[in-house]
Amino acid sequence: MKASIQFFHSLISSIIIVFFITVSGYGKTISSQRFSSDTLKIRVYLEGPLFDNGNALAMDGRPLMRDNLRSLPLNGQTLIPGKSPYTSIPFYAGNANRYGTVGTQYDLITDSTSVFSIQGQDAIVDWVFIEIRNQNNSGHVLATRSALLQRDGDVVDIDGTSPVYFPGLTATQAYVVVKHRNHLGVMSNVVNLNSLIDFTSGSLSVFDYGTSINPSYNFNGLAQNSNVKPGFRAMWAGDFDSNGKLKFGNPGDDMNQLLFGLLYYGSNAGLSTNFDSAYGYLPMDYDLNGKVKFDNPGDDKNMLFSQIIFYPLNGQLLENFGLIIEQVPTVTLR
Structure with missing residues (x-):
């Protein structure tokens, strides 16, 4: 029977140590891997x-x-x-x-x-x-x-x-x-x-507001979107102003963030809503394809619109529905 210990330094070599222990003998090899606790x-x-x-x-x-x-x-x-x-x-x-x-x-x-x-x-x-x-x-x-x-x-x-x-x-x-x-x-x-x-797994327990925001709306199970890929959960897209809320109708809506972001895009000299060359690392890029569009086809506006209309709590299909919110408690201490 013999044992060997191997040390490998990762990203911050002076701080993080990843080690592997291999014990072999009697026809068996047992390996374990452990990352530092931080x-x-x-x-x-x-x-x-x-x-x-x-x-x-x-x-x-x-x-x-x-x-x-x-x-x-x-x-x-x-x-x-x-x-x-x-x-x-x-x-x-x-x-x-x-x-x-x-x-x-x-x-x-x-x-x-x-x-x-x-x-x-x-x-x-x-x-x-x-x-x-x-x-x-x-x-x-x-x-x-x-x-x-x-x-x-x-x-x-x-x-x-x-x-x-x-x-x-x-x-x-x-x-x-x-x-x-x-x-x-x-x-x-x-x-x-x-x-x-x-967070991609339905077995992880995540926080939601339940009925604490409004007794008429139960946010249970809506901290993430479970309908993008069957069996998996994903963070909700469309928060173009990064304020923790998705909204299509004004005031304070993400649709206007998209519209004015496109109109004043550097090379959109004609302030055209159907401008088709807005490439970049942009906050209005709903699907993160590197391009922002306002008019169809393939536009970010319709993706945002569908997100609002088909949100499970928007039973009346309101475009100005205002309760698609980030379900994370407010920071009180840092």
Whole structure:
């Protein structure tokens, strides 16, 4: 019988150690893998890039999101920035409260060429924002991180492959929140931070408001969209102003964000609503295909409209329905 221990350094080599122990003997080999207690394994889907994904599947049969922002179909251009939008101007300036940071962020990719050259199921879809909240107070944020989202839903660190590192995190149980710049965020109920936190699975317990917002509307089961891919859950798309609410009819609507964002797009000199060349890393890009459109076909306006009209609680099919909200408690302490 013999035993061997191998040490491997990951993204932040001076802090995170991943080790493998192999014990062999009597015709058997036993291997175990352990990550340091301050790294998290999270999985989540965004609704937008699950649309029109060509029925692409990961090796284990789970749906894959599109990575059009990593490689624009038009010309292969990478639109995803090398620095997190959640800590960057101009996006962060108007959303400082929603994306308030706690702790060291590690929000800059040091080798963008390498990270964005990864293809297949581990290709990068976009940035997401993670909050770890006190297990005894869901409004108390203990730590935050920007992180990268892969096509298969895995949330990884800025090297594009490692689990997300939270320096100094000592909690073993907590609420975990995932936010995105134009999707509604989602929060787990208290989970074990040493286990996979899989928001794509119906078996993960997530927070919702139930009937506490309005007794006439039961939000149970609506923290995420369960109708994009059968058997999986995804964060709701269409929050173009990142205010935690989806709305089509004014005032305060996302449709106007789309309209004026397109009209004043740099090369739309004629202020045309049917302008068809608005490419970029844009907040109004419902399906994250790297292009914004207002008039059909293939437009973001109709995708937003359908989201509102067919929302399960919008029984009267109102275009100005105003209760599609992010089901995450307000932050009270950072």
